Amino acid sequence: MGYVILLGVILLLVVHFYKKAKRQKVQPFPEHWHGLLLDNVLYYRNLSKERQAAFQQRMMQFLSEVYIDGVQLELHELDKILIAASAVIPVFGFEEWHYTNLSGILLYPDNFNEDMQFSSKDKSRNIGGIVGNGRFEKQMILSKKALYHGFKNQSDKNNTGIHEFVHLIDKLDDFTDGIPERLLEHQYTIPWLKLIHTEMEVINANKSDIRNYGGTNEAEFFAVAAEYFFERPDLFKRKHPELYKMLVECFRQEPALLKK
Template identity: 60%
Template structure:
């Protein structure tokens, strides 16, 4: 009797493994319905979007619609507003806008806190050491991103500081696409460029640590943070970045402009 039960279980497992999997239904971007209010909100708040052509803006919004459709956004201890969601979606789309197709397979939820938080994710005004604006979750927070609402908005309000916390964290997710966050965007950069890329970033990190660079100091702490910090600068102030760091600009262009 046990023999026959075992055979039946094995047959069921075999059937399930051979059964065609239901494909995720993806709506073509050109058929996505874009809320009419989005354009003005984005034009007022997202400089990257404002500089796009009308056709590119439509594509940008369509990619945002898709991101919001597949990603859960949860506000912790405050009421989520439309602008919060749009800024998160814009932050997600900006680094991959030039990619024909991209889905953040390593993200399903964005948790947004009202303020900066500490390493224990405490954000009360009574908590000391609240200086974290965003992070990519690990462990029980795997496939999640945690953002400070204050840092999210500041990243778009200040258009001259070369920084944007949310874009920084989405670049970490791109870095993680090959399975590990190591500062080497293997999923974006052709293999033959890896050594030249490392040579350039080590030279730039040395300049940062010797106070001879306008790239934010945090970029000098590790290869991981260098990629995210330089990426912020690349998207926030592209013309200045190209003028100040032509070699690095060319390398990041190879990563982000497909």
Template identity: 55%
Template sequence: MPIFNLFRKKTPAPSTDHWDEILLEHVSFFKKLEPRERLFFKLRMQAFLDEIEIETIETEPTETDALLIAASAIIPVFQFPDWHYSNLKTVIILPEHFNENLEFEGHGNGRRIFGMVGTGKWNHKMILSKEALYHGFKNDTDKLNTAIHEFVHLIDKMDGTIDGIPDALLEQSYVIPWINLMHEEMERINRDKSDLRHYGGSSQIEFFAVAAEYFFSRPKLMKRKHPDIYQMLSKCFTPDQE
């Protein structure tokens, strides 16, 4: 399978002058920012693209691919100007959903994965379906954004363990209340009594990522329907606005 590098390390970052048009078309989070915040957001994206390689397999690389990935990385940590994804080196884009062997388009069975953070030989790598990447920014109403979901896993992993407890962001005094909130809502999910995606009921790990997707895609709806979860995620992702 041919692999293309979209952005390589140690190459000059591209001009951001035309990024606004792409971001305003696709990224609702960017639309809501003030002009100075938009500039800072683009600078953060540029720094991310300078640090992380983006590769594609059997799909033509585009600048929009890179911008959507960079936006997905910055959205959850926008309030943390010094944040770096030290546990990520490469993002690999596949054309569609895939299985655990990264097989797609009829190459294998079980092609149900839209994105994943790698382990073992895939450590420090994120694999994303291009189809899922674009869907996450095309449809805000379904509270689904695969790329943000995977970057939240990396945030969770910053303390060395993916467990649904973002120790890098959440003050220690809130850990037990957060665990309790997770399990209460997971029970509701598994009884079909919650509008959080069913996948969030499978584990603490997936609950945190699914809830974060909801938080960034439909913040007003989450604040109304899940005020306690919204408040706790605000303490994680937007502490200065608390």
């Protein structure tokens, strides 16, 4: 069964590259998506009408550049909406952004293990998303369950979709190391590293409200901190003011000030 699923994934990747080669036009934003975004994406709901319109355009641009397919599931509109929102949120502070290191996204129905298996019999399936390497280079795999949970629970400071796109941003310099050189100006690199290591020590001493997974390494710290920054910006600013200021510089936006 595992080999069948893996073969299916590889075949889907071939389709992705073929469709990527046939560059798609940017489609008009479907009007009824506005209501779905208001209902499901707090970040979008907090934007002004003008910024919502810009967000819509950025979503459609992203969807024209990246192919999304479901593995053992039928892809729905809300799946695409939440994936596109996850992509746009962390880079919305930039006038223009293209994920040049991403060509396709596979959406799994549930969490999966390191072998990309998501059988209910497998107790090790605890991965909600990954950015691919090797034969999965320029690919992302997301769990639909984890993706939806990230937007449904607006108080837990977790968002798998945003987490994985922040990894992609980090990887733009070919290294997933927690130092997003495309975002951080050079003078901030050393202060950023010092801040990361200080915060990781606090996490690993169980004295931080930043998720424990952020203490794994610098790359995971950056992604976990970004989730918190976008999901609970007011709380993050209050509890981690120095880190908040650094992420404002990094992402060129201040989510705590939306609609204020």
